[in-house]
Amino acid sequence: MVYVVIAYLWTAILLYLLLGGADFGAGIIELFTSDNNKNKTSVTMSRTLGPIWEANHMWLIIVIVILFTGFPEIYASISTYLHIPLLIMLIGIIARGTAFAFRHYDAVEDFMQAIYNKIFRYSSFITPFFLGIIAASAVSGTINPDAKGFADAYIFSWLHFFSLSVGLFTVCICGYLAAIFLIGETETPEERRRYIVKARSMNVAAVISGALVFLAAANDHVPLAKWMFGNPVGIASIAVAIGSLILQWILIRHGQKIIIRLLAGLQITMLLVATTFFHYPKIILFSEDRYLSLIEQHGDEKAIESLALALMIGSVFILPALFYLIYSFQKKQPSEI
Amino acid sequence: MRTGCETSYEFSAYLNRFFESRASSFSIDFIDCNQNLIKTVQFHICKLSFGNSIYPSIHSLPSTFATLKNIYLHLEMNDFIAARSQMALSLAFHIIFSCIGMVMPFFMAVSHFYYLKTGKPVFRNITRAWSKGVAIFFATGAVSGTVLSFELGLLWPVFMKNAGPIFGLPFSLEGTAFFIEAIALGFYLYGWGKFNKWFHWFTGVVVGISGLISGILVVAANAWMNSPAGFDFAGGKYFNIDPVKAMFNDAWFSQALHMCLAAFAATGFAVAGVHALMVVKRKNIEFHTKAFRIAALFACVAAILQPLSGDHSAKDVANRQPAKLAAMEAVFETGTHVPLLIGGIPDEKTGQVKYGFELPGMLSFMISGNSNSEVKGLDQFPVTDRPPVLITHLAFQIMVGLGMLMVLVSILYFFVLWKNRNFEKNLWLLKLFAFATPLGFMAVEAGWTVTEVGRQPWILHGILRTKDAVTPMPGIQYTFYLFTLIYISLAMVVILLLYRQIKMVPVKYDVNI
Numbered sequence: 001m002v003y004v005v006i007a008y009l010w011t012a013i014l015l016y017l018l019l020g021g022a023d024f025g026a027g028i029i030e031l032f033t034s035d036n037n038k039n040k041t042s043v044t045m046s047r048t049l050g051p052i053w054e055a056n057h058m059w060l061i062i063v064i065v066i067l068f069t070g071f072p073e074i075y076a077s078i079s080t081y082l083h084i085p086l087l088i089m090l091i092g093i094i095a096r097g098t099a100f101a102f103r104h105y106d107a108v109e110d111f112m113q114a115i116y117n118k119i120f121r122y123s124s125f126i127t128p129f130f131l132g133i134i135a136a137s138a139v140s141g142t143i144n145p146d147a148k149g150f151a152d153a154y155i156f157s158w159l160h161f162f163s164l165s166v167g168l169f170t171v172c173i174c175g176y177l178a179a180i181f182l183i184g185e186t187e188t189p190e191e192r193r194r195y196i197v198k199a200r201s202m203n204v205a206a207v208i209s210g211a212l213v214f215l216a217a218a219n220d221h222v223p224l225a226k227w228m229f230g231n232p233v234g235i236a237s238i239a240v241a242i243g244s245l246i247l248q249w250i251l252i253r254h255g256q257k258i259i260i261r262l263l264a265g266l267q268i269t270m271l272l273v274a275t276t277f278f279h280y281p282k283i284i285l286f287s288e289d290r291y292l293s294l295i296e297q298h299g300d301e302k303a304i305e306s307l308a309l310a311l312m313i314g315s316v317f318i319l320p321a322l323f324y325l326i327y328s329f330q331k332k333q334p335s336e337i
Numbered sequence: 338m339r340t341g342c343e344t345s346y347e348f349s350a351y352l353n354r355f356f357e358s359r360a361s362s363f364s365i366d367f368i369d370c371n372q373n374l375i376k377t378v379q380f381h382i383c384k385l386s387f388g389n390s391i392y393p394s395i396h397s398l399p400s401t402f403a404t405l406k407n408i409y410l411h412l413e414m415n416d417f418i419a420a421r422s423q424m425a426l427s428l429a430f431h432i433i434f435s436c437i438g439m440v441m442p443f444f445m446a447v448s449h450f451y452y453l454k455t456g457k458p459v460f461r462n463i464t465r466a467w468s469k470g471v472a473i474f475f476a477t478g479a480v481s482g483t484v485l486s487f488e489l490g491l492l493w494p495v496f497m498k499n500a501g502p503i504f505g506l507p508f509s510l511e512g513t514a515f516f517i518e519a520i521a522l523g524f525y526l527y528g529w530g531k532f533n534k535w536f537h538w539f540t541g542v543v544v545g546i547s548g549l550i551s552g553i554l555v556v557a558a559n560a561w562m563n564s565p566a567g568f569d570f571a572g573g574k575y576f577n578i579d580p581v582k583a584m585f586n587d588a589w590f591s592q593a594l595h596m597c598l599a600a601f602a603a604t605g606f607a608v609a610g611v612h613a614l615m616v617v618k619r620k621n622i623e624f625h626t627k628a629f630r631i632a633a634l635f636a637c638v639a640a641i642l643q644p645l646s647g648d649h650s651a652k653d654v655a656n657r658q659p660a661k662l663a664a665m666e667a668v669f670e671t672g673t674h675v676p677l678l679i680g681g682i683p684d685e686k687t688g689q690v691k692y693g694f695e696l697p698g699m700l701s702f703m704i705s706g707n708s709n710s711e712v713k714g715l716d717q718f719p720v721t722d723r724p725p726v727l728i729t730h731l732a733f734q735i736m737v738g739l740g741m742l743m744v745l746v747s748i749l750y751f752f753v754l755w756k757n758r759n760f761e762k763n764l765w766l767l768k769l770f771a772f773a774t775p776l777g778f779m780a781v782e783a784g785w786t787v788t789e790v791g792r793q794p795w796i797l798h799g800i801l802r803t804k805d806a807v808t809p810m811p812g813i814q815y816t817f818y819l820f821t822l823i824y825i826s827l828a829m830v831v832i833l834l835l836y837r838q839i840k841m842v843p844v845k846y847d848v849n850i
């Protein structure tokens with residue numbers, strides 16, 4: 001049963017990265033767009049993302065619930081040693097979620113709009129940045145449970161070049177996903193062209209920050225290259241990722257939106273495979289080769305069993321409904337009264 | 338905190354308290370008989386180990402202190418208090434939004450139903466205005482709920498490490514319920530005129546039902562903290578875990594029932610109050626009257642049922658957490674023929690109650706139906722196992738007092754409705770409702786204070802102490818200040834937005850399109 005739970009955990013992380021990521025990315029694109037076009041982006045975004053916005057963020061809740069029910073030790077140690085980045089990410093989530101709703105539902109349009117927009121855009125950047133930091137810190141071997149000082153235990157556990165560069169990389173990925181998504185949702189060719197340019201520049205940024213990640217990994221003694229290229233699965237998935245990236249560049253102008261989206265999704269999936277496969281089932285790597293593993297540190301058998309059942313029953317309800325929601329609003333324009 | 342100590346015995350009792358509360362440092366002012374400060378000495382308590390057990394030790398206590406007349410201690414806000422405050426603040430904030438998220442969909446479904454049946458535009462307009470308010474509350478409720486699921490680990494990692502697998506089941510089912518809710522909300526808010534109208538209406542009902550289910554589930558998780566079940570405990574380890582038994586613990590039903598009623602009463606009174614105020618002000622009268630009637634009906638029925646369910650809860654508490662009941666009712670001494678105390682300020686040091694009004698034998702009677710029966714007092718429990726009496730008692734009095742007030746208003750409302758259907762002319766009744774706007778939510782906050790503070794010093798009743806569950810990370814007071822600031826600003830913005838929504842009713846909602 002624990003494998004069922006792990007599969008759900010991994011899938012929920014992936015879906016949060018893809019769907020939540022595209023959502024964050026839309027804010028990032030707004031942040032890096034000329035003032036003229038900021039509003040257009042924001043209108044396109046609330047039109048297309050509005051109906052699925054709440055659902056996109058549920059994946060994070062699922063991840064957390066799986067962690068604390070199924071892998072309580074892992075949950076407890078992440079939230080102890082990565083308290084500060086988690087806190088900043090939470091503040092980002094609060095700021096972003098509320099600003100998104102407020103700017104849409106404020107009955108009076110005045111100077112407050114500018115404040116909501118600013119908050120929304122900056123928190124769209126900060127939240128995935130810290131998500132990246134948290135993910136990187138979990139595996140970078142910098143958490144030291146024996147650390148004595150405050151800084152060693154609670155700051156340097158997450159503040160290093162490797163985590164910062166992964167944070168930046170996550171931001172670029174989100175921006176890229178959003179651009180790819182928005183290309184398919186535009187109403188004028190001019191707007192479409194704009195997002196194509198955005199997608200390309202986000203892509204270049206992602207490649208550059210990806211290179212940065214490798215440099216930082218070397219600097220911080222994280223054996224990233226070994227994880228990615230030291231095993232056939234890693235190599236194969238990187239190859240697929242690069243292949244789909246090239247196809248996206250070719251198809252981006254005229255290809256069908258669904259194909260481009262699938263390719264982008266495939267690319268991110270493969271990246272996640274490459275980064276998680278090698279150290280699976282170890283999920284937290286502490287300093288001095290200590291670790292927490294999904295298999296060795298899972299919670300009580302009975303708890304895992306009921307969690308797996310709850311997840312399976314849940315997905316019977318959720319997946320068709322979610323699919324129908326996304327499908328419906330692809331075909332119909334959302335309409336509020 | 339400043340406390341005067343007269344004797345060395347009292348002083349050492351205080352020191353024990355501070356260790357209990359895991360103060361990180363304290364200072365003592367040595368004062369002469371004219372209250373002049375002679376010297377301030379700072380003490381630091383060093384923590385010997387992190388994790389499950391924390392033993393404070395004091396570096397250098399002067400042996401002469403006992404001879405001094407007055408000793409004052411002041412305590413800085415320490416990490417433990419800060420963590421509790423932060424948890425309480427976040428929950429107190431979230432509960433308002435979750436109540437509204439649970440109940441408003443039903444109000445909307447009713448007015449939407451009237452619209453679909455009668456075609457009267459005013460019902461569509463009410464639904465429309467409400468749905469905007471609900472969307473604001475939903476977003477705020479969703480983010481504050483997300484924060485909570487992290488905070489459980491950020492603040493209480495030791496608790497979650499042990500409790501997570503046992504009470505995780507209601508949370509994982511709740512995840513499903515939230516997901517369905519979020520999906521249905523997407524259909525409902527953005528699907529006007531795009532789907533079959535009854536399908537669209539039905540998605541609104543689904544929002545309400547799944548919200549209610551998620552509320553019940555999360556309260557079942559809380560009930561488990563009051564009434565641990567579904568595992569065996571020995572030597573600090575948790576065995577034979579049975580998540581289903583844990584979910585259906587002894588307290589889940591009484592708490593969940595009481596909470597659901599509370600959500601309807603609180604949200605109903607708040608919504609009815611706002612619309613009543615607008616009718617009093619003679620604005621968009623038809624619109625506000627119709628909206629008022631829908632909300633008031635739900636609110637008054639729930640408010641009248643609430644004391645019945647509360648009585649059931651109290652009996653339940655008497656069984657499973659007698660110390661909590663004793664604190665709620667400020668019963669210091671065990672006895673038979675125990676009176677029911679109304680009001681009053683209990684003093685924990687002396688065990689006396691000032692200014693109270695007593696109904697002889699009533700408490701014994703209410704709990705077991707016999708005024709001769711015994712009620713356990715706080716004297717049955719060691720000092721370290723007693724909850725704070727003053728807060729628990731006052732909060733309980735506030736909840737019950739407000740509850741009774743709401744019952745009164747509700748009965749009046751039904752009476753006027755029965756006598757004279759055109760009550761909208763009776764401005765005094767509407768003014769009464771306008772006055773009652775915040776009462777329900779005040780009762781909710783007070784009720785949760787009873788439940789949570791009354792459970793102290795346990796985070797998991799009888800098993801794990803709150804102080805042993807807190808995070809080892811120091812500096813929590815700063816995150817508490819930060820969260821206070823964030824929640825205050827959020828609350829202000831939400832109030833502003835709501836004010837604007839109501840102000841715009843004549844322009845945006847009560848118009849025929």
Ligand code: HDD
Pocket residue numbers: 556563588591592593595596598599600602603643644646647648650651652654736737738739740741743777778780781782783784785786787788
């Ligand atoms: C509108 C709100 C409201 C009103 C009018 C009342 N309550 Fe209440 N009460 C709550 C809202 C609430 C609550 C906030 O929802 C609590 C906190 C935990 C819970 O399950 O419900 C609660 C808890 C709570 C508890 C503690 C349960 C526990 O710790 O497990 C008792 C004994 C009562 N209530 C009793 C009453 C009585 C005798 C009332 C008579 C009028 C009453 N309540 C009115």
Ligand code: HEM
Pocket residue numbers: 421422424425428429432493555556557558559781782785786789790792793795796803
């Ligand atoms: C069902 C959901 C709830 C859960 C799982 C829950 C859990 C917790 C936990 C883990 C703590 C910290 C440990 C402790 O002090 O015992 C706590 C404290 C507290 N909670 Fe709750 N709680 C819930 C609902 C609420 C609500 C809705 C309120 C609203 C006011 C509330 C008010 C408080 C207060 C006042 C404290 C501090 C108690 C003290 O320090 O004396 N709780 N709760």
Ligand code: HEM
Pocket residue numbers: 054058061431432434435436437438439474475476477478479480481482483484485486489515518519548549551552553555556559
């Ligand atoms: C008695 C206390 C609580 C009740 C009645 C309650 C109920 C609800 C409800 C009905 C919602 C739906 C969203 C909305 O209406 O705005 C919600 C949101 C949420 N709650 Fe609570 N909750 C309580 C306490 C907690 C606690 C202790 C947690 C943490 C573990 C929590 C986690 C969440 C989460 C993660 C969401 C967001 C889900 C979404 O996006 O819709 N809640 N809560």
